[in-house]
Structure formats: C-alpha cells, structure tokens
Amino acid sequence: MDTKKRMEQLRTMFQKVIDPLGYKFSPDEEIVDYLLEQEVMLEKEKGSPFCPCQGLTGERGHDMKLVCPCIPFHREHFDAMKRCWCGLFVHKDVDDPDELVQISKQELEASSKSD
Numbered sequence: 359m360d361t362k363k364r365m366e367q368l369r370t371m372f373q374k375v376i377d378p379l380g381y382k383f384s385p386d387e388e389i390v391d392y393l394l395e396q397e398v399m400l401e402k403e404k405g406s407p408f409c410p411c412q413g414l415t416g417e418r419g420h421d422m423k424l425v426c427p428c429i430p431f432h433r434e435h436f437d438a439m440k441r442c443w444c445g446l447f448v449h450k451d452v453d454d455p456d457e458l459v460q461i462s463k464q465e466l467e468a469s470s471k472s473d
C-alpha cells in the first residue's frame with residue numbers, strides 16, 4: 359500500500375485509541391508526519407507499526423508493548439511528561455510541545471523515591 363495512504367489510515371485508527379486516554383496528536387505536524395512515516399516503514403518490515411523511538415529486543419512480550427500507540431503500557435511515565443516517549447502524542451491541554459521535557463523512566467522513578 360502507498361505510504362501516504364497508510365499514514366492516513368494509522369492517523370484515523372490512532373485517533374480513536376488516544377482520544378479516550380486524554381491524548382491528541384502533537385500540534386507539531388512535521389514531527390507527526392515523520393513519525394507516522396517511520397511507523398509505516400516498520401510495519402512493512404516487521405508486520406506492526408512499532409515505536410520508532412524505543413528499541414525492539416526481539417522478545418515478543420516486550421516488543422508487543424511497543425506497538426503504537428503504546429500509551430496504555432506506559433501510562434504513568436507518559437502522563438508525567440504529558441507526552442509519549444516519541445512526542446507523537448501529547449496531553450490534550452498541551453499547545454506547545456517544545457515546552458515538554460523528556461524524562462527517562464529511571465529518572466522519574468528516582469525523583470518519585472526522593473519525594
């Protein structure tokens with residue numbers, strides 16, 4: 359299938375999943391286009407639209423948690439940043455995604471322990 363057409367299909371499918379979770383597509387259209395294109399490539403190569411920003415290990419249980427949108431599996435972490443790891447999705451109240459900081463899970467866990 360044509361890459362652009364598949365990107366549009368993924369956009370429609372993802373919208374239905376992320377909306378009830380309180381997320382929307384990033385207002386940064388350039389990032390959105392880039393990431394969706396990467397996901398279409400990964401889908402062609404590996405069979406699913408895997409995350410373009412998180413490493414696959416080849417272990418199915420691990421990797422299936424990185425099929426986009428992976429928000430339900432990383433909810434606490436992403437909610438703390440108000441964005442998913444790649445920045446494809448942000449919380450609905452975010453107008454400027456550049457203001458959001460990417461925090462690793464380890465950093466987040468360390469900061470919650472020190473609270």
Ligand code: SF4
Pocket residue numbers: 393408409410411412424425426427428429442443444445446447
């Ligand atoms: S981090 Fe974002 S782009 Fe990557 S799989 Fe998860 S929801 Fe999709």
